[in-house]
Amino acid sequence: MILVWIIILLIGTGLLAWLASGWNTFLPRLISLVGTLIYFGITLWLWLEYDPGIGSQKWIISYTAEWIPAFGIQFKLVMDGLSLLMLLLTSFLSVICVLVSWKEINRRVGFFHFNLLLELAGITGIFLSLDLFLFYFSWELMLVPMYFLISIWGHEDRIYAGKKFFLFTQASGLLMLLSILGLYFIHGQNTGIYTFDYEQLLDATMAPQTAFLLMLGFVVAFTVKLSTVPLHSWLPDAHTQAPTAGSVILAGLLLKTGAYGLIRFALPLFPEASHQLAPLAVLLGVVSILYGAKLAFAQTDFKRLVAYISVSHMGFILLGVYSFNEMAMHGVVMQMIVHAVSTGALFIIAGAVYDRIHTRDLHQMGGLWRQVPRMGTMGLVFVMASMGLPGLGNFIAEILILIGSFQGNFKVLTVIATVILITATAYALRIMQKVFYGKEHKVWEIPDFGIREMIVMLSLTSVIIWLGWNPSSVFRLSKVPVQKVIQKINIPEYSQGEEMERIDRDNIYNVANFLDIKYVAINKGNQAQKIIKEVNNTYGRRTEFETINYLPNSPDIEQAEEFKKRSSKTE
């Protein structure tokens, strides 16, 4: 029930803020600050309450109510470790957003905060809803307020940017709706139960081609949100034109909904199909990483540069997700959070600079450090974070994704992706060079960060450093959900016996994926036993292991042999 209350709280606060704007402009700010703080408090409390022990059971909290029975549509909100993390992030950023727009927004304050909070409500809905219809509902719902945020309070090109954002996401969203419906009917016709319930749809069975097509619908929607090349082109405009709070939410949360969708829906619903898609997806991920970095390096508009950094970072998520590796997946979860913090902070800094010198053009900046050392220091921290400097959260995320995906089937691509370490340095240092270092074009007479801004920045800094030195606090929550996904994706259940011919027939990816398991078993030396045991216990598939080791097209038989020797010895 508390989940419902959270959403009600947000919407209610929004309406209240709107109404309050009748009296004066201060009240709405205060109200929404209080509201978001309460939200943050609740999530923090949930976080402290959470203990991994109960992670084994299905969900932490869940709430279900009938909505449109005629279609088997439920109002189903469910929270597990992953969504809890996302909620923490959302609530944290929501407080930040209210604070950063404290002085920046002066026109139509009430309506602004109404949209802000409605947006947050929609996002929260996405992270919680486990009924596909409800998910799509909130997915579309969060577009409208964001559209308003961009095209009312944005910069010069706001109208264009807003429309572009709306059209891109809407188009992809409708495709996803088609897929959802397709899934709904296929499952319905097979089982006779017409429902949008995620957990029931999980075990829908269908022909590989159909599955692939349906999955494409989801993946397109999610990759558009994730702004994967070549579907990214809405992002730079939207991020650049949005007001600071808007940019923060876009970079911090909207993009994450895409990643979340991939982990929560695209993979578990279509395991085999995902394996078919994996090579392309990983390729696109790597392309986005490098292409985004390249474009970021070329930009002269501060916010646009940061926007392309986002593209690059989101590429990591695609790479990590589709290498179907637990470590990479943890890295992805981490990336979702740290990218939100670091890029959000960069946008805040960009906004602060814009407020003070009224330009986003890098060529007109320079030598700011002397005037605003605090801002400079903060800029330094987050620039370093965004280039993945160890000691800051981003490093953990990136290194885990890279090492993890290297364990998977895409070693070469991973190595290519590593080039980002160099290109990232290039664009990141460019920011420092152009903004804070170098000659002053004119003698700036501008105030440094004030108390409010310092509170914001320091909280962000402490988070990013905390995550850099003690990421376990995240993995503790993400462990269970991630492992669920990995199990679902990596070991598709087959009845015994049909194994071999199934493999021989078409899906080589399952072979590759079995081999991967075998690698785990072989390479993990000491861990071999553990893994074999748990796999066998869960799926009673010792036979499979044998067959796999003797697969005709197994790349290295001798390793398989060695593995057999070792395992037989230890038994």
Place this chain on the structure above:
Amino acid sequence: MEATDIRILLPIIILAGGILFTLLLVAVKRNHLLTFICTSTTLAASLITLCCMTYEKSHSFGDLFLLDRFGLYYQGLILLSTLVVTIFSYISIRNFYPEKRKEEYYLVLMLGTLGAAMMVVSTHFISFFVSLEILTISLYTLISYYRERSKAIEAGLKYLILAAMSSAFLLFGMALIYSISGTMSFQGFAEISFPLTSMSSVIIVAGVGMMMVSIGFKLGLVPFHMWTPDIYEGASSPTSAFIATISKGAMLAVLLHFFIMADLYRFKSILLTFTIIAVLSMLIGNLLALRQNNIKRLLAYSSIAHFGYLLIAVIAGKEIGLPAATFYITVYIITMLGAFGLVTLISRSNEEAMDIEAYLGLFWRKPILATIFTVILLSLAGIPLTAGFMAKFFLLTAGVEESKWLLAFTLVVGSVIGLYYYLRVIVAMMKKDENTVPGASLSRISYYAGVLVLIILGVLVMELGTSPAWLIDVINGLP
């Protein structure tokens, strides 16, 4: 003709009586307000009687009429929307129509309503034709009612010529069918069976095709859509609303009746033509509206697209198609009434607020109206929290279940293009208000009455967008 028949026909009888009474009243004493009250009471009365009725079994009058829940629902819809139209007509006539003789308008309006109300329950070519013509001919008058305005006359003429032409097609089609089948009732048409290869079948199908010309014309489907923008622009907003909601809605009901009772799903070629028409309508309608600056024309074009969407449900078939179409048309009628009512309220004394200029900065001048309009536009675009989303979802469900993927994808493409122009209007409303021309010189009471109605409609849209369960249940209750 025994008592039950009378009871069942009561709404229509009341309506007819009301018309006669108003006729006499106008003859006796010309008074705008009085006529308005008389009209609205008549409509309200027949509506109430309608609601009081409960059809356990469907009740047919020979082959001519079949009064079942389906028909009842549509009649209620029509009466209700006519009531709203009447209110806005009063506002618009009172404010923008200095000329004498305002009263006949209501007569014709009710006549049209009568025609529509009969049309939706007609199951026979004759009854269909007659009621259709009652509706159409009263439409001629309504459209060109402001006869001093050249646009009105032009619109009237265009509509007259084209409508007459289309009725000619309709009649000829009917004649062909009749000549082969020897019966004019939908039911009979379904019963006759013949080898579908023979010449006769071709003639039958040709007849249906010619009827489709007329039906397509009334629904404003491509390629019979040409008239819509001009007529919408030429006629006064309430009249446009009348056309957009009642005449089209009634025609849709007949189409559904015809399709289902006469079981046209037998003829692949007809389904094919309908598919083509649907695709064309969705694409061309949206494309035409893309950069339209005249709100009424824009609504006209978007209506083309929307009826393109509706055809998906029609094609999808009885089980899911019928409820989907019904739900969609209901939502569409609500939104359209809201839209045109809004145009009426925004308008300034001398001319209606058609140009998008008139909407600049509406958000900050008239927040309530602007918000309602935004909701309506979003509903037309099919964004969640509004009824339009649920309706579109319903349609897609129908399309996907019958695996009409082509149509479904076209709908997606169409609604993405559509979103663009709806957003244009919203953006215009959000722009800083350059034009500081004072708002409509409407008399206070009527203005607030209008706003009230709009608020009700807006709330209804939101309500259906969030918890449509009850309406869906009602509709699934229809046969």
Place this chain on the structure above:
Amino acid sequence: MNIPMEYGLLLAVILFCIGLAGLLIRRNIIFMLLCIEIMLNAAGVAFVVAGAAWGQAEGQVMFIFILAMAAAEVSVGLALIIQLFKQTGSLDVTNANKMKG
């Protein structure tokens, strides 16, 4: 003596086509009205023929209705035409094109 239905229908078709062609060709609004009348009557003929063929009355009933409808239509039409003539001073429909785009 009885004529096969096909002939009647053929006649109707021909009439219909003549009417349609006229409607499309003529500029003068009055003539357009007339052409429409021809089309309607063609349909009427078809009904009568079919009715006769089936030995039913419906065909003729329908014809009556068609006549009535045509009359009403023409009356409204003429009224409009008069207004049009008042405003444009001609009967050429091509003048009536204020609304476009």
Place this chain on the structure above:
Amino acid sequence: MKELLWLIVTLPFAGALILAFGGRKFPHAVSAIIGVGSVSLSAILTLLVGFEFLGDTTPFLQVAWQWFDVYGLSPDIAFRLDTVSLIFIFIITFVGALIHLYSAEFMWKDEGFVRFFVFMNLFIGLMLILVLADNLLLLYLGWEGVGLCSYLLIGYWYKDPKNGYAARKAFIVTRIGDAALAVSFYILFMTFNTLNIQDILTAAPGTWSLGSGIAMATAFLLLGGAVGKSAQLPLQTWLPDAMAAPSPVSALLHAATMVTAGVYLIARTHVLFEIAPTAQHTVAIIGAATLIIAGMSALYQHDIKKVLAYSTISQIGYMFLALGLGAWSAALFHFMIHAFFKALLFLGAGAVISVMRDEHNMFKMGGLWKKLPIIFWTFLIASASLSALPLITAGYYSKDKIIWLAFASDKGSVGLWLAAIVGAFITALYTFRMVFLTFFGKPHAEPTHRPGWMITIPLMVLAFFSFAGGFIELPQNMGNLTLVSDFVEKTLPVATLSVLQPFTELIFQIISSIVAIGAVFLAYILFFNKPFPAAEPQRNAVQRFFFKGWDFDLLYDKVIVTPMIFLAMINKKDIIDQFYTGLACITRQLNALLSATQNGQLRWYAMVVAAGAIIILTIIFFP
């Protein structure tokens, strides 16, 4: 005592933190005390820990907390103290403390005094993490961290864009090496399912056959990282530009500690290199090549710091040579000695530059030996040590060991030996060229003031070490004192020799001594009291080539940088975005086309209706 290991690391961080937050409020003196004090404290602690460690040299592991644990990768935040890391932390803290003291006076007037100390302390801390880390990930943390500090300190005087660009160059170039390093982690984890250094070192020989491809790849990737950090061929180009940093920085980062991280890395992962002989041989070759190339360039510099920069590169070349020969102890010994005298040289040079009003050009100095006696004498000792004057200087013992092993080690060869000996000659030559130009001849300008005690004391201390430091490790034929090698070989294997006659070694020692002295004499002839034009002399192509550091910059600029920037700039507008714009444009055209059909002509409308009817009928008649 050992338990205080963590404190050694934390103290500099604490200092940095305090300064960073309260810094601007304190008076200079206080910040100086905090900055210098924190480092000195950890230096003292190091000594204490070190002495205790000498007693019992079993490696000592101190785990702070578990960093994270996912999917088998569970690195700790843990410090591992063994003989090698002890040597390193000793140098880092000890030399670091001295340099801090020096900077306290050197930077006194600078507006960013506090910022300077923050960065310096940060650096010390991170460097300590680097050398104490017990797993590669933590090592990588320090590795990147010191890179960052180097960036910040090179760009310390940020107002001049030139410095900024130098800083960027340094960071990016080293980052190339880091990328290679990262890739090596993937392979290591894939194979050993851990990144703990000791576990890998123990498991590696069993898992990888000698010279197997994967081992080779790993070794080369590690080498890539080392090469980047230690400014060896082909990534050496950043170090000369890094001289834009203040002199203390050059002394600490770019001479004594940071640049030797590569040496540390290879020494740490020596097992992997022994499994991959080709890679190890490459290390030797790279070292040899670098020491020659850099030495040649040093010969032609005018900027005193540039001379030292190139000399650093070439000296690290010697260390790499030693590593390549498997002479681990020799490498570390030379690292130690080099840290002393090179730091001293930089500090001395810095002092000279500062009293000569930021004059870097040696040709504009001269005759300073009377005016700045302390600086002169210390500088002279360091130079002697650098050019390995026999018997008396520490440099002699450390370098000569390497030269000897270049021939004598089983991995050695005549070629390597020749390179080493030629390098030695060049070294001595440019060193004394520098000395003579700077301190002798007729003065071009007057020094403004004499440096105070905070500058002179560190100089003298370092001078003592770079003179006396050599006597703790003597060749077998003269005293055969092997403190360092014994100490080191508790952790690293012993260098295996192929030929083992004392007298052959003696021959080689004599040769190298002669070479060194000869070079000094040559320098005396060429440069002593010669009247040189103060202006930049005309150079012929060859001189230019050497002066420019063999035009590596030019090459990279042409081959890599320019194309990259070009690529980035041509597609600034993001071609993909253009595609969508085109799509929108097409839609607009369609709209225009269709609107044209709505021409308001009744007859046209009727025509369309009729056409539609006909189309429908045709579809029906011919399905």
